[in-house]
Amino acid sequence: MRLVSPHQQVGQPILQAKGVTKRFGGFTALDSVDFTVAPGERVGLIGPNGSGKSTCVNCLTGALTPEEGTITFQGQDITKLAAWQRARMGLVRSFQIPRPFNKLSLMENVQVPLRFALAEAPPEGSANRAMEILASIGLDSKADWSPKDLSQVELRKLELGRALAASPRLLIADESMAGLSDSEVDEIVELLERLNADGIAIILIEHIMRAVMRFSQRIVVLVAGKKIADGNPHEVMRHEDVERAYLGQ
Numbered sequence: 001m002r003l004v005s006p007h008q009q010v011g012q013p014i015l016q017a018k019g020v021t022k023r024f025g026g027f028t029a030l031d032s033v034d035f036t037v038a039p040g041e042r043v044g045l046i047g048p049n050g051s052g053k054s055t056c057v058n059c060l061t062g063a064l065t066p067e068e069g070t071i072t073f074q075g076q077d078i079t080k081l082a083a084w085q086r087a088r089m090g091l092v093r094s095f096q097i098p099r100p101f102n103k104l105s106l107m108e109n110v111q112v113p114l115r116f117a118l119a120e121a122p123p124e125g126s127a128n129r130a131m132e133i134l135a136s137i138g139l140d141s142k143a144d145w146s147p148k149d150l151s152q153v154e155l156r157k158l159e160l161g162r163a164l165a166a167s168p169r170l171l172i173a174d175e176s177m178a179g180l181s182d183s184e185v186d187e188i189v190e191l192l193e194r195l196n197a198d199g200i201a202i203i204l205i206e207h208i209m210r211a212v213m214r215f216s217q218r219i220v221v222l223v224a225g226k227k228i229a230d231g232n233p234h235e236v237m238r239h240e241d242v243e244r245a246y247l248g249q
């Protein structure tokens, strides 16, 4: 279990982004965005296609370097850290399109991030931990299966399991539910709720509004690279600018 960082003060956000700006050539994809997440909080990040959600996540996780702004995680400035360093601190993402190793079993797929994402992971303990993770995502009975033989919803769970192997304090779940049926969406929401109940803060990026409204304690809305709303889900969704930009899509 990862200990709380000695840099983080009680009551401080686990993540704090200030004035984050990302440009691609002359185009500003993210425009001076402020973003905070409290420890253990569930935040929905929404916005129309092309509004900057992925760019924001890429800046937070280190896949992209913002031109301006600062990002603090557990009280430490991580703006200049590489993605793997942020992951080792517990800032972890899952990807919209799972890309598991099809030649490896589910168990081995979870062991890969266990061995390499965690600085302190003892390889000899990784089999037990991998089984615990597979049990937490409901796939322990299929530990020796290939990902090729999984359904879509099981693949999404495996992707979340691979992220869990890095012991996140903050998990960014990027469109984990796209293309799933209503009951499968509920399964993923329930899984995310269980992970959150274990103390993991979660940013949910999702177009399925039913899931966002059910899951989120707070919603942040991006439109054309700018944050236009941030607050209580029901109040945010009644916000005139959000209705104009977002609803009816």
Ligand SMILES: Nc1ncnc2c1ncn2[C@@H]1O[C@H](COP(=O)(O)OP(=O)(O)OP(=O)(O)O)[C@@H](O)[C@H]1O
Pocket: 024, 027, 029, 047, 048, 049, 050, 051, 052, 053, 054, 055, 056
């Ligand atoms: N590498 C890049 N080079 C140039 N423009 C980019 C690049 N990445 C993103 N953009 C542009 O930045 C804007 C924001 O894109 P981004 O992918 O962050 O939006 P999004 O909200 O995640 O969209 P979606 O919901 O469709 O995933 C878009 O106009 C996109 O075309």
